[in-house]
Amino acid sequence: xxxxxxxxxxxxxxxxxxxxxxxxxxxxxxxxxxxxxxxxxxxxxxxxxxxxxxxxxxxxxxxxxxxxxxxxxxxxxxxxxxxxxxxxxxxxxxxxxxxxxxxxxxxxxxxxxxxxxxxxxxxxxxxxxxxxxxxxxxxxxxxxxxxxxxxxxxxxxxxxxxxxxxxxxxxxxxxxxxxxxxxxxxxxxxxxxxxxxxxxxxxxxxxxxxxxxxxxxxxxxxxxxxxxxxxxxxxxxxxxxxxxxxxxxxxxxxxxxxxxxxxxxxxxxxxxxxxxxxxxxxxxxxxxxxxxxxxxxxxxxxxxxxxxxxxxxxxxxxxxxxxxxxxxxxxxxxxxxxxxxxxx
Amino acid sequence: xxxxxxxxxxxxxxxxxxxxxxxxxxxxxxxxxxxxxxxxxxxxxxxxxxxxxxxxxxxxxxxxxxxxxxxxxxxxxxxxxxxxxxxxxxxxxxxxxxxxxxxxxxxxxxxxxxxxxxxxxxxxxxxxxxxxxxxxxxxxxxxxxxxxxxxxxxxxxxxxxxxxxxxxxxxxxxxxxxxxxxxxxxxxxxxxxxxxxxxxxxxxxxxxxxxxxxxxxxxxxxxxxxxxxxxxxxxxxxxxxxxxxx
Numbered sequence: 249x250x251x252x253x254x255x256x257x258x259x260x261x262x263x264x265x266x267x268x269x270x271x272x273x274x275x276x277x278x279x280x281x282x283x284x285x286x287x288x289x290x291x292x293x294x295x296x297x298x299x300x301x302x303x304x305x306x307x308x309x310x311x312x313x314x315x316x317x318x319x320x321x322x323x324x325x326x327x328x329x330x331x332x333x334x335x336x337x338x339x340x341x342x343x344x345x346x347x348x349x350x351x352x353x354x355x356x357x358x359x360x361x362x363x364x365x366x367x368x369x370x371x372x373x374x375x376x377x378x379x380x381x382x383x384x385x386x387x388x389x390x391x392x393x394x395x396x397x398x399x400x401x402x403x404x405x406x407x408x409x410x411x412x413x414x415x416x417x418x419x420x421x422x423x424x425x426x427x428x429x430x431x432x433x434x435x436x437x438x439x440x441x442x443x444x445x446x447x448x449x450x451x452x453x454x455x456x457x458x459x460x461x462x463x464x465x466x467x468x469x470x471x472x473x474x475x476x477x478x479x480x481x482x483x484x485x486x487x488x489x490x491x492x493x494x495x496x497x498x499x500x501x502x503x504x505x506x507x508x509x510x511x512x513x514x515x516x517x518x519x520x521x522x523x524x525x526x527x528x529x530x531x532x533x534x535x536x537x538x539x540x541x542x543x544x545x546x547x548x549x550x551x552x553x554x555x556x557x558x559x560x561x562x563x564x565x566x567x568x569x570x571x572x573x574x575x576x577x578x579x580x581x582x583x584x585x586x587x588x589x590x591x592x
Numbered sequence: 593x594x595x596x597x598x599x600x601x602x603x604x605x606x607x608x609x610x611x612x613x614x615x616x617x618x619x620x621x622x623x624x625x626x627x628x629x630x631x632x633x634x635x636x637x638x639x640x641x642x643x644x645x646x647x648x649x650x651x652x653x654x655x656x657x658x659x660x661x662x663x664x665x666x667x668x669x670x671x672x673x674x675x676x677x678x679x680x681x682x683x684x685x686x687x688x689x690x691x692x693x694x695x696x697x698x699x700x701x702x703x704x705x706x707x708x709x710x711x712x713x714x715x716x717x718x719x720x721x722x723x724x725x726x727x728x729x730x731x732x733x734x735x736x737x738x739x740x741x742x743x744x745x746x747x748x749x750x751x752x753x754x755x756x757x758x759x760x761x762x763x764x765x766x767x768x769x770x771x772x773x774x775x776x777x778x779x780x781x782x783x784x785x786x787x788x789x790x791x792x793x794x795x796x797x798x799x800x801x802x803x804x805x806x807x808x809x810x811x812x813x814x815x816x817x818x819x820x821x822x823x824x825x826x827x828x829x830x831x832x833x834x835x836x837x838x
Contacts, residue, residue: 424692516650517629
């Protein structure tokens with residue numbers, strides 16, 4: 249849709265005015281008025297109407313007639329028609345002061361010209377009025393769209409920022425512990441944590457990134473978790489070079505894996521292995537995350553609600569689909585599958 | 593000599609507590625534990641004076657672990673829970689350290705305990721009665737039988753029966769005793785699934801087969817297992833409301 253700018257208004261308005269002028273001149277010529285005189289007559293008359301229209305435009309910028317009361321616009325149009333006819337007569341009579349035939353013609357056509365001007369002005373006013381109506385409507389629609397977009401952005405940002413404070417504080421505590429005895433490792437972990445945090449900050453919501461970048465970010469996270477939990481936590485990531493070229497919204501995998509780790513580490517007392525397997529076809533990138541859980545003591549339903557809902561909500565906001573995350577459980581393994589639509 | 597046990601699932605988190613404790617030569621760290629199960633064993637075995645306890649740990653959390661011990665030692669919690677969450681558990685008997693904590697903060701907590709160590713307190717009762725339970729804790733009950741710790745999912749409960757200071761939990765896995773009050777149980781249970789039908793009884797609604805009336809003004813709930821549970825007057829009307837009979 250094109251915008252209702254003032255420039256565009258002027259262009260259309262002058263085009264219409266020109267057409268009216270030509271029609272006006274043509275009619276005069278059929279009444280045996282010389283071509284030059286007809287053009288002067290038509291131009292003066294229509295320029296006055298155009299000026300009146302610009303006046304109406306400026307009034308409508310500040311005042312909109314209420315639909316029920318159209319008395320003022322009507323009075324205004326009649327008033328304009330009279331004024332224009334009077335001014336027009338004054339001008340042309342002063343130009344063609346000696347041309348009796350033309351003055352005579354002016355006298356006999358006075359009424360018809362008045363009516364013509366009234367119709368013309370009404371038409372122009374309706375045009376100006378409709379212009380504003382549509383322009384306002386478009387602005388309103390735009391505002392609604394903007395508001396929706398802003399809301400969505402805000403929601404996405406807040407969903408993403410539900411980065412677990414738990415994770416942050418525990419990592420800082422680990423660093424604090426390392427500083428005393430193993431300062432080199434402490435420094436390394438500070439860098440890992442900084443890189444990870446920077447990665448969570450600078451991503452644009454709407455942009456998708458390469459799976460390889462997302463996995464690199466995920467690895468930063470996993471490295472930190474491995475320092476925290478030591479040998480208890482092991483992970484393996486499976487993705488071949490083709491799959492790494494797939495695209496994914498940023499920070500989808502990390503919360504999923506975080507969920508799996510929490511679920512695994514807090515539900516099972518021994519060692520925990522998390523596997524992340526990525527595959528791809530023309531339609532979807534599919535990532536399968538598997539973690540152990542204890543089917544005797546925890547209901548998988550609870551596990552599903554752990555941290556998946558915010559990822560689900562994000563995917564819904566981005567793709568308008570609610571079926572992109574599925575979970576299942578078999579024996580002592582809990583599986584989360586996320587599908588990311590690939591747009592070509 | 594002060595006997596200590598450190599219970600935390602993160603090795604580095606235990607390391608820093610140990611490091612901070614080095615300043616106090618009278619303190620001996622007898623054991624480091626990875627989770628609540630090890631914690632219970634270590635506490636039974638060593639009878640420590642003081643434990644440092646994390647809250648979020650595998651399988652059972654720090655609070656649940658404490659509930660399993662008859663006379664728990666003094667506790668300093670070490671946790672990354674936020675302050676507001678900890679306020680709910682706050683009372684005079686316990687101090688808590690928010691990770692990461694400074695040496696000064698640690699010393700303050702330790703010295704606070706030192707100055708109070710001879711005033712007896714009943715941590716266990718306070719924990720059982722006064723604190724809000726986490727969502728995890730409301731979905732399970734941790735009990736100890738002989739030398740085994742068992743985690744009973746809430747949905748396995750058939751009915752609960754008050755028994756002095758304890759509650760008899762009749763479950764699909766058998767009967768277990770838990771030191772906890774009926775009203776504490778009632779608060780944590782979903783009121784659409786469980787109904788307190790009597791001062792001494794809570795039943796699971798889907799276990800109910802019918803209500804019998806052997807005499808005027810006497811009502812009994814017959815459960816799927818064949819158990820008969822008496823209904824008090826208010827319990828009976830409460831049950832009727834939940835069942836939509838009223």
